[in-house]
Each structure stands twice: as structure tokens, then as C-alpha cells.
Amino acid sequence: MLTSLSIKNYALIDHLHVDFNNGFTIITGETGAGKSILLGGLSLILGKRADLSSLRDKEAKCVIEAHFDVTNYNLKALFEANDIDFETQTIIRREILPSGKSRAFVNDSPANLSSLQALGERLIDIHSQHETLQLVDDDFQFEVIDALAENNNELQDYAIQLSVYKKLKGELKHLLDFRKDAIKEHEYHSFLLNELTQAKLKEGELEVLEEEYEMLSNIETIQEKLTASNQLLSDEQIGVINALTELKTVLKQLANVSNKYEELYNRVNSSLIELDDVFSEVERFQEDLEVNPNRLEEVNAKLATLNNLFQKHAVTDISSLIEIRAQLEEKVSATENVDSDIAKKEAEIKGVKAKLDAVAGAIHTKRTKAVPDLKQQLEHILSSLGMPNAQFDIKLSLDETYYKNGKEALSFLFSANKGGDFKTLKKAASGGELSRIMLAIKSILTRYINLPTIMFDEIDTGVSGEISNKMAEIMSQMSTTMQVFSITHLPQIAAKGHTHYKVYKEDVNNITTTNLIQLNHDERIVEIAQMLGGIDLSNSALAHAKELLN
The missing domain is CATH 3.40.50.300 (P-loop containing nucleotide triphosphate hydrolases)
Structure with a gap:
């Protein structure tokens, strides 16, 4: 208040x-x-x-x-x-x-x-004779009927179910739109995914392939250089190993003379050991070296495939291609599973719709029972307010549309005169009549809800x-x-x-x-007397005012 x-x-x-x-x-x-x-x-x-x-x-x-x-x-x-x-x-x-x-x-x-x-x-509800638009509004008319029908719990339940229903319908529309677009793109996505799958992508593979390509494409040069290295190391006339072996023999004789010569001898011996190891490595490289034009062709083809994929997908590394492959797998999978998802969503909607229809039916039943009572009360009150021939024709019919407050269409018609046609309140009632109807409705509502x-x-x-x-x-x-x-x-x-x-x-x-x-009381007498007879107070006006107050 x-x-x-x-x-x-x-x-x-x-x-x-x-x-x-x-x-x-x-x-x-x-x-x-x-x-x-x-x-x-x-x-x-x-x-x-x-x-x-x-x-x-x-x-x-x-x-x-x-x-x-x-x-x-x-x-x-x-x-x-x-x-x-x-x-x-x-x-x-x-x-x-x-x-x-x-x-x-x-x-x-x-x-x-x-x-x-x-x-x-x-x-606060401020109501004047010129502010009766609320009365002709369907939502307000439903509120009046629901107050008498005591539909508060059912309407709350309906609102919850309607919210779930709309959410599921939105999700279904998203799936349907996705399927519509996905069907167009599915073939292209599948083609791209197949390309990436056949490429058998592996992290770090690019560097390995590039190194192998360099080896295979330069095999003759490598072979030539390894042979030259072998000769330089092992040739009897000019081989480094033979020369170092002779040097080692010479220094061996000096090692017994002085420690400083022994140190020199040890260094030469270490170098000889290292060169022997290098020689063994060169020989192994020579043995492993194989001219393989088929493998070179394979590596070259794989590198060409990768470069084409890099260019097509605008990336520069295999990691990005692997990520794109995962995204395409998800899109293709989603497209292939969308029919199943749509079926599941439609089943969910069917279940919620059944609950929504049940609650809407309960609301309709209680409203239907409340309408005769509302009609009787309104006509009784309006009769006492100088509208003895006022009549209402209130009809409810179940619809297929889910409105915010139920599934019904409401016809709230009124006739002020005996034998007159029933019309909407806006067309059938004057401003003064609308005011009295609103007063009647508000007075009825006070019995059912806290206004x-x-x-x-x-x-x-x-x-x-x-x-x-x-x-x-x-x-x-x-x-x-x-x-x-x-x-x-x-x-x-x-x-x-x-x-x-x-x-x-x-x-x-x-x-x-x-x-x-x-x-105060005396001032009220004067005010009411002036309302009765004007500013010039008469004894009769004062007496009438006292009578009204008492």
C-alpha cells in the first residue's frame, strides 16, 4: 500500500x-x-x-x-x-x-x-474513464477468468513446459537448417577429408621427407665424396691413417725418453683411434648408400602432395593439416548423424508437447467451469450499477497454437441492451459503461487475488x-x-x-x-455540502451532508 x-x-x-x-x-x-x-x-x-x-x-x-x-x-x-x-x-x-x-x-x-x-x-493501478484499454485486451480478460478458475499453479507449470518446448523447437530448427546446408557441403567435405586421410599425415614428417629427398637426389655426389674420403683415409701411399700410424711408431720411441714426448705420442694415438672410427663410419655409409630412384619418386610425390595440401588449405605445416582433418571429420560425422539427432529431438518434442497439451487441457477445463460464475457475477453487479440489461457472451475454444497462457481462443462479447447484438467490449460499450464494467471486474478480483x-x-x-x-x-x-x-x-x-x-x-x-x-469530520461536512449545493452553504445541504456521512 x-x-x-x-x-x-x-x-x-x-x-x-x-x-x-x-x-x-x-x-x-x-x-x-x-x-x-x-x-x-x-x-x-x-x-x-x-x-x-x-x-x-x-x-x-x-x-x-x-x-x-x-x-x-x-x-x-x-x-x-x-x-x-x-x-x-x-x-x-x-x-x-x-x-x-x-x-x-x-x-x-x-x-x-x-x-x-x-x-x-x-x-498501483490508476484507472480512469479514459484508461479502459486494458479491459478490451485478451491477456487481461484471461487473467480475470484465471483468477476465478484458480489456475495459478497450472499456468506456472504451462509456462515451464512452454519454455522447454520452444527451446527444443529452436534446437530442432537448428538441426534441420544444419542438415539442409550440410547436405550441400557434405560431398565437398568428404572429398577434402579423403584427401587428408590418404595423405597419412604424421607430426614431424615434413622435415624427415625433406632430408631424405636431399639424400636421394644427391646420391652420386655423396657416393663420390665418400669414396674420396675413404681413399684419403686408407690409401697406402697418401692415406692419413697410414701416415699417422708411422708417426705413432716414431713417437713411441721418444715416449720412453721424456714425459713430454709421451704426451705427444698419446695425442697422436687418440687422433688415430678417432680416424679409425671415422673410417669405419665412412665405410658403413658407403655400404648403406643405395641408388633408389623408386624411393626418390615416392618421396617427391609425398612432398608434392603435402605442398598441394598446404596451398589448398592455406597453411604451412602438417599440424595445421591434422587439425583441419579433425574438423572435417567432425563435420562429416555430424552430417552423417544429423538424421539420428533430428529423430531424437522430435521424440523429445513429442513428449514435452504431450505434457503441454495435458496442462493446457486442465487450464481449459477450469476456465470453462469459471466462465458461468464470472458472467453471473458481472451481470449482477452491473445491474445494480444501472445496467440491468447488460449481458456477456464469453466463449473459449481450444486452438492448435501455443499462446503464452494456454491453447485457447477467447471471445469476450457484450451487449448493453435487451435484444441487442453481442459485440466486443470496444464496440459495444461506451466510456461510462466500460468504467462500470472495469469496476465490477476489479471488485470481483479482490475476492480471489491480492490486487x-x-x-x-x-x-x-x-x-x-x-x-x-x-x-x-x-x-x-x-x-x-x-x-x-x-x-x-x-x-x-x-x-x-x-x-x-x-x-x-x-x-x-x-x-x-x-x-x-x-x-477532519467537520471539514468533511462542509466539503460534501459544497459538493451538494455549491459554495454558498445552505442548512439543507449541511444536513444532507451530515446524513450522508452518518
Whole structure:
């Protein structure tokens, strides 16, 4: 409920602060006194866009602050979803700066307009004769029926199943689209994969092949050089080994003379041992060396294959080709398995669809049972509100489409006159009739769900005295379970309020200012008497006012 409202520097309001109670609150005032300004300020709290022209003093900021008791509103999840600190005593503040910028805060946490609007919808419902579009909206009509049908649990279950169903349908579409595109590319991908598979790629293979190619393509030169090396090492006349052997023999004789000659001898001996090993290695290389034109052709072909693959796939190493091969294997495999995946997904969808249909069927059954009760209650209330011939024709029919709240098409038709044709509310009801229908619906809803604070803005315009009494009784009854405001010009309604506020204008230093005050019992008598008979009070008007209040 709205517990207090503070407005500074807004339109004709300089500074206004008022505390509100639960129950039925009346707001009255002469035409032009500023009731619409009060609603305008409250609308900013509910997320309406700010207008710089609404600043009273263009050099100062406008501040509007409202306090709400949300203890019984079950709004914690909504606060968390909008990243706002939850407090049972919630404070919403809106500021309009002289620069034109607007700021909003909920419990001192900055909030954007969308969060403010989402929260505002759960806090206050402002309803006027010119704001009945909600009544002709299918979603609202379903909400009314579902409230009587007590479909809350079923609708939550339906929403969960619908979310899963839509997710699976999206995944199926992705698979179908993938298959459609993949079929076109499958042959090409398979060809590329086959090329890479036949190449029998191995990490590090390129370096080995390149070295082998150099060996095989230069076999004659290698052979020639190894033969020359063999001769230089082993030839009897000029061979290095023979020469070193003779040198070793000579130094052997000197080794016994002095240690320094022995050291020289040992060095020569070590060199001879090393050269013997080199000679053995050269001989082994000669033995292993084989002219193999077939192998050279194989290596050359493999290198050509690799270079072609490098060029085709725009890479420079075998590791990249192996990675591309893995990707192609995945694509080809996915394409080959997509039919199986589609079949599995369709089976999942079939199972969820069965659950969705079952819940939708349960919702439809409960709605169908609730419709006659809603029709009877509406027609009964409207009869007491001066519409004795009002009739509703409400029909529900199961559809094949999954809507956000079920699988039904709703026909919510109305006729205000006996024998008249049934038409949609928008076509069949006048503005005053729509207001009374909305009042009837809201009064019915209070018996089934917790509604937020509701503010009726002059919905009694054009209503006669007796009907206004009934409207006042309905609003008063609603206020036993919720906070109800009524901005009214009718004394019959004003007298039914538990608390009465008056909006008035006054001129201070040649500046007009709008104010709001709470009236005591005697002041209420005067206000209601003036509503009855004008500003010049008569004894009969005062007596009538007292009678209404009592």
C-alpha cells in the first residue's frame, strides 16, 4: 500500500507531503484545483517519462518520493530480477534535474525506467474513464477468468513446459537448417577429408621427407665424396691413417725418453683411434648408400602432395593439416548423424508437447467451469450499477497454437441492451459503461487475488445519485482487502470514504500553488455540502451532508 507521498517543485506544487492510511481514501477538489497534477507526479514514480516543462522552478530540481508497504505483495523475486535491494518498506524516488536529466531510485539503489514500470504495475493501478484499454485486451480478460478458475499453479507449470518446448523447437530448427546446408557441403567435405586421410599425415614428417629427398637426389655426389674420403683415409701411399700410424711408431720411441714426448705420442694415438672410427663410419655409409630412384619418386610425390595440401588449405605445416582433418571429420560425422539427432529431438518434442497439451487441457477445463460464475457475477453487479440489461457472451475454444497462457481462443462479447447484438467490449460499450464494467471486474478480483493499490480517477462521471451510492459501496467493500483511492466529484462517493483529502489552489505572493490537506469530520461536512449545493452553504445541504456521512 501507498503510505506516503512527497512532491517538491512539480507543476503548481511547491512542497507537498501527505501520509495515507489503508482502506478507502477520497480525494476531492474543484475542477482545475490540481488533482491531475497529483496523478501526474504519482505517474513519474510508476515509470512515466519525465518532462522538463513540469518543473515549477526551472533552476531547482523536482523530487517526488513515495513510500510503500509491500509486506504482503510477494515482490522479492521481482526486486531480485531487477537487481534492486528488497525492503518491505520500499521507497521510490524520482528526480528531474534543471538540465533535463531524470534519475530514479528504489531503496536508494539507482533504477531504470523499465524496472520502475515493472515495479509500478505491481504497486498501483490508476484507472480512469479514459484508461479502459486494458479491459478490451485478451491477456487481461484471461487473467480475470484465471483468477476465478484458480489456475495459478497450472499456468506456472504451462509456462515451464512452454519454455522447454520452444527451446527444443529452436534446437530442432537448428538441426534441420544444419542438415539442409550440410547436405550441400557434405560431398565437398568428404572429398577434402579423403584427401587428408590418404595423405597419412604424421607430426614431424615434413622435415624427415625433406632430408631424405636431399639424400636421394644427391646420391652420386655423396657416393663420390665418400669414396674420396675413404681413399684419403686408407690409401697406402697418401692415406692419413697410414701416415699417422708411422708417426705413432716414431713417437713411441721418444715416449720412453721424456714425459713430454709421451704426451705427444698419446695425442697422436687418440687422433688415430678417432680416424679409425671415422673410417669405419665412412665405410658403413658407403655400404648403406643405395641408388633408389623408386624411393626418390615416392618421396617427391609425398612432398608434392603435402605442398598441394598446404596451398589448398592455406597453411604451412602438417599440424595445421591434422587439425583441419579433425574438423572435417567432425563435420562429416555430424552430417552423417544429423538424421539420428533430428529423430531424437522430435521424440523429445513429442513428449514435452504431450505434457503441454495435458496442462493446457486442465487450464481449459477450469476456465470453462469459471466462465458461468464470472458472467453471473458481472451481470449482477452491473445491474445494480444501472445496467440491468447488460449481458456477456464469453466463449473459449481450444486452438492448435501455443499462446503464452494456454491453447485457447477467447471471445469476450457484450451487449448493453435487451435484444441487442453481442459485440466486443470496444464496440459495444461506451466510456461510462466500460468504467462500470472495469469496476465490477476489479471488485470481483479482490475476492480471489491480492490486487495492488487502486486509484479510481473520476470513473463516476455522468453517473446518477443512486448508482453512485452503489459504486461507493463496491469501492468501500473492495477497501476491506486492499487500499482504494477515489478521485470524485460525487458527494455520495465522497461520504463513503474512511479518509478524505481535499486538493485546493491558493495564491501566495501572486503565485498560484496547489496543496492537499486531510479533512477532519467537520471539514468533511462542509466539503460534501459544497459538493451538494455549491459554495454558498445552505442548512439543507449541511444536513444532507451530515446524513450522508452518518
